[in-house]
Amino acid sequence: MALNNIYNDILMEHNMHPDHKHKLLQASDHKTAINPKCEADEILVKKGLNPSCGDEIVLEINVVNDIIKDAAFNGQGCAISQASTDIMADLIIGKSIDEAIKLTDLFIDMIRGEETDPKKLEELDEAMALKDVSHMPARVKCAVLAWHTLNEMLKEKKQK
Amino acid sequence: MALNNIYNDILMEHNMHPDHKHKLLQASDHKTAINPKCEADEILVKKGLNPSCGDEIVLEINVVNDIIKDAAFNGQGCAISQASTDIMADLIIGKSIDEAIKLTDLFIDMIRGEETDPKKLEELDEAMALKDVSHMPARVKCAVLAWHTLNEMLKEKKQK
Amino acid sequence: MNRYKNYFPIMRRNSTLAYLDNAATTQKPDMVIDAVADYYRRENANPLRGLYELSQKATDAYENARKKIAEFIGAAKAQEIIYTRNASESLNLIAFSLSELLLQPDDEILISIMEHHSNMIPWQQAAKRHKAKLIYLYPNEDGIITTAELKNKISDKTKILSLTQISNVLGSEQNLKELIPIAHAHNIVVSIDGAQAIPHEKIDVSSLDCDFYSFSGHKMYAPMGIGILYGKEKYLEAMPPFLTGGEMIDYVDEQTATFAELPYKFEAGTQNVGGAVGLAAAIDFIESIGYNKIIERETELSHLAGEELSKLPYITIYGSNNFSAHHGVIAFNIENIHPHDVASLMDSGNVAIRGGHHCAQPLMRFLKCNFCCRASIAFYNDKADIKQLIEQVKYIRSYFHGVK
Amino acid sequence: MNRYKNYFPIMRRNSTLAYLDNAATTQKPDMVIDAVADYYRRENANPLRGLYELSQKATDAYENARKKIAEFIGAAKAQEIIYTRNASESLNLIAFSLSELLLQPDDEILISIMEHHSNMIPWQQAAKRHKAKLIYLYPNEDGIITTAELKNKISDKTKILSLTQISNVLGSEQNLKELIPIAHAHNIVVSIDGAQAIPHEKIDVSSLDCDFYSFSGHKMYAPMGIGILYGKEKYLEAMPPFLTGGEMIDYVDEQTATFAELPYKFEAGTQNVGGAVGLAAAIDFIESIGYNKIIERETELSHLAGEELSKLPYITIYGSNNFSAHHGVIAFNIENIHPHDVASLMDSGNVAIRGGHHCAQPLMRFLKCNFCCRASIAFYNDKADIKQLIEQVKYIRSYFHGVK
Numbered sequence A, B: 001m002a003l004n005n006i007y008n009d010i011l012m013e014h015n016m017h018p019d020h021k022h023k024l025l026q027a028s029d030h031k032t033a034i035n036p037k038c039e040a041d042e043i044l045v046k047k048g049l050n051p052s053c054g055d056e057i058v059l060e061i062n063v064v065n066d067i068i069k070d071a072a073f074n075g076q077g078c079a080i081s082q083a084s085t086d087i088m089a090d091l092i093i094g095k096s097i098d099e100a101i102k103l104t105d106l107f108i109d110m111i112r113g114e115e116t117d118p119k120k121l122e123e124l125d126e127a128m129a130l131k132d133v134s135h136m137p138a139r140v141k142c143a144v145l146a147w148h149t150l151n152e153m154l155k156e157k158k159q160k
Numbered sequence C, D: 001m002n003r004y005k006n007y008f009p010i011m012r013r014n015s016t017l018a019y020l021d022n023a024a025t026t027q028k029p030d031m032v033i034d035a036v037a038d039y040y041r042r043e044n045a046n047p048l049r050g051l052y053e054l055s056q057k058a059t060d061a062y063e064n065a066r067k068k069i070a071e072f073i074g075a076a077k078a079q080e081i082i083y084t085r086n087a088s089e090s091l092n093l094i095a096f097s098l099s100e101l102l103l104q105p106d107d108e109i110l111i112s113i114m115e116h117h118s119n120m121i122p123w124q125q126a127a128k129r130h131k132a133k134l135i136y137l138y139p140n141e142d143g144i145i146t147t148a149e150l151k152n153k154i155s156d157k158t159k160i161l162s163l164t165q166i167s168n169v170l171g172s173e174q175n176l177k178e179l180i181p182i183a184h185a186h187n188i189v190v191s192i193d194g195a196q197a198i199p200h201e202k203i204d205v206s207s208l209d210c211d212f213y214s215f216s217g218h219k220m221y222a223p224m225g226i227g228i229l230y231g232k233e234k235y236l237e238a239m240p241p242f243l244t245g246g247e248m249i250d251y252v253d254e255q256t257a258t259f260a261e262l263p264y265k266f267e268a269g270t271q272n273v274g275g276a277v278g279l280a281a282a283i284d285f286i287e288s289i290g291y292n293k294i295i296e297r298e299t300e301l302s303h304l305a306g307e308e309l310s311k312l313p314y315i316t317i318y319g320s321n322n323f324s325a326h327h328g329v330i331a332f333n334i335e336n337i338h339p340h341d342v343a344s345l346m347d348s349g350n351v352a353i354r355g356g357h358h359c360a361q362p363l364m365r366f367l368k369c370n371f372c373c374r375a376s377i378a379f380y381n382d383k384a385d386i387k388q389l390i391e392q393v394k395y396i397r398s399y400f401h402g403v404k
């Protein structure tokens, strides 16, 4: 059955043993600890909700000079939303805001079945493991929750 | 086709040339003219409406000593309601109130398909020509309008 | 039997039937009947939230039908398509929810005297609830609301215009491309009752620029029990829900609820997936015939029926003298014979027409006839059907007339 | 494949499918699918006011189905049966029209925390419209509203009690014969949501003496798009109509309308005759199987599923420990695995169950679980289906657990 593809090793590993499921240090801690001289250092926090599944995540990112230095999350939800969030954090750490926005757009397009070119999708790295969610309409929201939340968060930041 | 049965000679004749489509004289006229000594002499008037067809009849009966001395109607409607009313008037003139109530009940049962015994239906005389309306649910109301109106009228009178 | 009737099992079973009550409901082609049966044989499940294969198939069937309907009527987005039970429910939904959104005491709602009861009583009720006024537009002899009439009736209190595109009695079509811009220039929200239009011509809600458009599946070859409400996203977003319960929610607690996004906000309870599948099949069917062919045949037959009937001196026809503009609907009376008798007797000649007030009592009184006969044509009818109709009219007249 | 599955084309096509989402919607037997198709092939027309043969046949089909439904549930009169689209619409109708009739500011409506959203949000809306209060009844551990709880919550302001007969999550059945007389003794009108009851046991509204009873066809082997509202004549007579338009009128003028007699007063627009025919066929189907057989099989399988699941230490089952009293509904969770993942993975093992809030969010919070899995059984299921379910549960657990 096609659905089983989605619960592959990559997803199960990220779900059971997420690397980024914790709280980031406070911004002030960061300032002193990591980058004491940078005024642009800040922690952005945004909550994402998927009422149909009850998925709920709180996403935190630390942006320094337009680069995502760190990312973490908390919350609860299904394996797909949890793993997808952890995979996303892996992918975006070290990327610029614009790069990260592009990646979230690409991921969302992949899940909606609008982008299928394997070459282009390569950029998504491990997140490609979630490709088959595009055939599970009921789970699309689970997979894109974190990506959607990050996308909005970064666009809001740019507008400021 | 079954339906054509209903537009038989009896119905067509009563529709095109009704005997009782006129106004009765006023009660006071009756008192002097027909039965000057009878205090119970009266003219009862009742309107019957069938909104789905727009059938509208005004039924008048003259009751003397519990006997229906005369009956007449006015109004408009389809051939079935017009003919049915005229046939009814023929039938009930000369009958007692109780007899007339019985006949209207019998007719209504016939049209609703609840009484089919030809022996019993014989009492209805020409009104049996409307029997097949029982197979035309959309026209049942047309056929029973007058009978229903008379039935209510007589029961109201008895209650007084 | 003509090749079009051959698509319809009921016609194959009744080869001498002249079915001329298409404005009430059309017959269903094999394609539609089979599509519905196949849905239940292959992919039935409760759609939405479906986490297993059948439920996903049902969801796909349901949402693909929605996309097809959106494309068919030129809606910008699939979520502007709300499934209802029939046009009447669509119109009730608008009258309830749009009124909640817009109406203040003394506001005015405009409808025409030609409306079907389903586009009239819901507005009477809404007017009563909101202490608003229901104002009527009257047509000219051709059954057309002129721009002058509309401008005359618009006031600075007018909030809503709800209008039938094609009258189910007169067969006249309103010039919506002229009327809608006038209404919009006065900030009036425009709802169109398309129940009698969509079976007969291509509809494009975007170029019409109406704010709402309602229709029924069963009048366009689909099964009963499925209807559509199209609405512009901005209004649907702002309107409160109508029916509540089931999957149309986001979050529910004991005393309050928040509602799902479009289109689900307006779809309470388990939806009629079989009906949606049937409607999608009906659209395929219509497209396989082509509106060009449909219009060509229906116009020719309307013209023929109108011309032949109008030759008979004892016949009154309602609406325009240009019978080609009747969209298949010919309403008439035979002098001194009640329409119910006409329809019953026609049945003996295997002609199916309707007699009555056609759910348009105020229009009937406006026409001073109260009741009339209505023959309504679909593309699968043919000249033989019209001939049969005319023969029956003559026969009935002589039958009544011949009686001493 | 067991002989009962053999009646269902979708089962014949998927011989390894364990379809355990019957509380969401049941599959449809040939008898029902064919009855609907045959209706459209043989007797389709717009019913009511029909003056020709096809329309009379459609009317007969429609009204005979109504009589059959009335008899099936023990209604005193056929006109106490109102056709709706689904149980949700029935419940919306009651919540709207009965509230209009009865509710004054500060009046109280009683419902239970176990209600499906469709028997909850309409009452929230009604309470808001009439400035009334919505008061909740809470069940004991077996999912039962005790008479003490009911008496406790009744005040002299209580006007309406609306209660589900069988919970779609806990599978518990309320003792209506105890509760209804208490409500009636306080002049409280009682509406019962029977959507989950009628597929599983014989209903007799006369002996229950409820004032309203609602259910959906699609949960009892009939097609989607048809539902029923039973109401006592005296209330239906007194209530204002809900949806308006079409044939539900007597007399219409520009500003007002008077409404048709029962049941038509509540049936706006063209009705779903195909759906009514399908529901009548579903009743024939149920009667051909017999409720005795249905209850016997469903009780046995509920018991088996509950017992087997409860042997697994990582499983929580909601509701009574007496699984024979679950009416086919077993709601459960696998420790630390989200129900949506469970349902998706079950699908890979060809087991169809539902995961989520089951349109009962307040109940889920009351149970402190927010989400759960639900296997729901019909008589056509068998022990092999339950075995498949249990195997999948074990497999999923080990799959998650086995991951380092």
Ligand SMILES: Cc1ncc(COP(=O)(O)O)c(C=O)c1O
Pocket (backbone or CB within 6 Å): C246, C268, C269, C270, C271, D023, D024, D086, D087, D088, D089, D116, D118, D119, D164, D166, D167, D168, D193, D195, D196, D216, D218, D359
């Ligand atoms: C107890 C209960 N009430 C009402 C409903 C609503 O039924 P429908 O979705 O057919 O309107 C359901 C079905 O989900 C239910 O389980």
Ligand SMILES: Cc1ncc(COP(=O)(O)O)c(C=O)c1O
Pocket (backbone or CB within 6 Å): C023, C024, C086, C087, C088, C089, C116, C118, C119, C164, C166, C167, C168, C193, C195, C196, C216, C218, C359, D246, D268, D269, D270, D271
């Ligand atoms: C113009 C018009 N509007 C609305 C309706 C109502 O359609 P339905 O009965 O399918 O709800 C009809 C059909 O009779 C109609 O002709």
